[in-house]
Amino acid sequence: MTEWDVVIVGGGLSGLALAVELAQPECAHLRVLVIEKRTEYLRDRTWSYWSTQPHRYSALERKRWHKWRVGFNGRHAVQKTRQNSTVAYCTMDADVFYAYAQQQIAAAPNVHLKMGTAVRDIQDGPVQTVLLDDNTSLRSHWVMDARPLKAPDANSLCQHFVGWEIVTSSDCFDDSTVELMDFQSTNTGLHFLYVLPYGKRQALIETTWMSAYAHRPDYEAELQTYLQDRYGLTTYKRVYREQGCLDLQSMPRTYVKTDGSHKRVSLGRAAGTLRSSTGFAFLETLADARRIAGCFATVPLADVRVPPYRPDWLDGWMDKIFCGGLVADWPRAPEFFLAMFKGVAAETLVAFLTGRPTMLQRLSVSLQLPKWHFLRAAHRALTG
Ligand SMILES: Cc1cc2nc3c(=O)[nH]c(=O)nc-3n(C[C@H](O)[C@H](O)[C@H](O)COP(=O)(O)OP(=O)(O)OC[C@H]3O[C@@H](n4cnc5c(N)ncnc54)[C@H](O)[C@@H]3O)c2cc1C
Incomplete structure (x- = not known):
């Protein structure tokens, strides 16, 4: 078939999540094609997030924790939710999804899913033309585009990391508690180690930086040193490795036409679902897939309108101020996190970090931060 109602370009998180929504009975009238350039799906990332309510993929979670910790210079803050609380820190292996x-x-x-084919270009017209790298083309009424944005500039603020999942021969992890951020002293960015203990002998350990794109540390040496210093580990089996670099300042790709005829929509990170203060995009991406599918579910194709993804403006503004405050004083940045995790209840902080907090929750988190430092960051954000 060369003519489709919806073509999804990129079958990663956002593309597949939308395809799953369009596979539901309400959308059975649509002919949908996902075009993915990779030839097979492997575990290439681990999605973690704070869950506040069950979602379509909850049963796929590998583990949930009700306790997490941040630490710096011998001090730490621990947050807990009740064992039966819906608020938990969760993780899912990408291959399972x-x-x-x-x-x-x-x-x-x-x-339908077409793998091993990359989209070369998309051309506008009364119907969109999608050009493939095998020199064929197809036509579609709607195109949903999850292709990544261009690589960031050398100075762009990024979250970059390498993680190893390891298995040890004796017990060494406290599997009740996520080590969310074990901060290390540095003035070239924010550097922390992150430990997801799947069991007493198995964990994913990531060395994570928030710094300029051009800054590339020796991640492997950092992991080795941490495992030795923190856990006394010199021998272990490495069963998985992942690496990522998330541009925290990227401008989303928007396709907006003034004549109201736009039938291309950006998905996932390309649409701006990644939150710059946390580097998290998972739940927001799933929510956006539900929103988009909802636009198709109840109206005839000719009448469908899909507004582009719009993050909450206040979240976006507060994230900008928060990141500005971190960049202005890297050595003190771990203290800001410690103050937030110490000063407010777990549920309040989770509401703040996962979006849509109440004004009171926003205020109680903001009050934990040094006022003058962040007022200056707000002034800089406002004046450009
Ligand atoms: C290693 C790693 C760990 C992460 N961990 C977390 C986390 O713990 N929590 C969290 O919330 N977020 C996390 N993220 C961020 C974010 O959630 C993920 O990057 C997520 O996969 C983004 O979804 P996406 O659909 O925008 O992009 P992707 O999932 O990358 O999907 C894009 C797809 O497009 C395909 N593609 C690209 N070009 C073309 C083309 N021309 N034609 C056809 N197909 C194409 C790619 O092969 C890919 O499958 C992580 C990211 C990485 C890289």
Whole structure:
């Protein structure tokens, strides 16, 4: 078939999440194609997030924790939620999500996945033309575009990291508590180690930096040193490695036409679902897939309107001030986190970090931060 109702370019998190939504009975009238350039799905990342309520993929979570910790210079803050609370820190291996999404697509007669093919270009017209790298093309009424944005500039603020999942021969991790940020002293950015203990002998350990894109530390040496200094580990089995660099300042790709005829929509990170204060995009991306599918569910194709993704403006503004405050004083930045995690209840901080907090929750988190430092950051954010 060369003519489709919806073509999704990029079958990663956002593309597959949308395909799964369009595979539901409400959207069975749509002919949907996902075009993905990779030839197979492997575990290439681990999504972690604070869950506040169950979602379509909750059963795929590898583990949930009700306790997490941040530490710096011998001091630390621990936050807890009740064991039966819906608020928990969760993690999901990407390959499990990919396999589930592929199953859902295979079971839906209206949705198809084409792998091993990259989209070269998309051309506007009364119907969109999608040009593929095998020199063929296809046509679609709507195109949902999850292709990554261009690489950041050397000075762009990024969150970059390398993680190893290791297995040890004796117990050494406290599997009840996530080590969210174990800060290290530095003045070239914010540097912390992050430990997700899956069991007493198995954990994912990541060395994470928030700094300029051009700054590339020796991640592997940092991990080795941390494992030795913190856990006394010199021998362990490395079963998985992941690496990422998330541009925290990227401008989302927006396709907006003044004549109201725009039928291209950005998805995922390309649409701006990544939150710059946390580097998290997972739940927001799933929510956006539900929003987009909802636009198609109840109206005839010719009448469908899909507004572009819009993050909450206040969250965006507060994130800008927060990141500005960090960049202005890297050596003190760990103290800001410590103050926030010490000063407010877990549920309040989680509401703040996952979006849509109440004004009172925003205020109680903001009050933990040094006033003059962040007022100056707000002034800089306002004056450009
Ligand atoms: C290693 C790593 C760990 C992360 N951990 C977390 C986390 O713990 N929590 C969290 O919230 N976020 C995390 N993120 C950030 C974010 O959630 C992920 O990057 C997420 O996968 C973004 O979804 P996406 O759909 O925008 O991009 P992707 O999932 O990267 O999907 C884009 C897809 O487009 C395909 N593609 C690219 N070009 C073309 C083309 N021309 N034609 C066809 N297909 C194309 C790619 O192969 C890819 O499959 C992490 C990111 C990385 C890289």
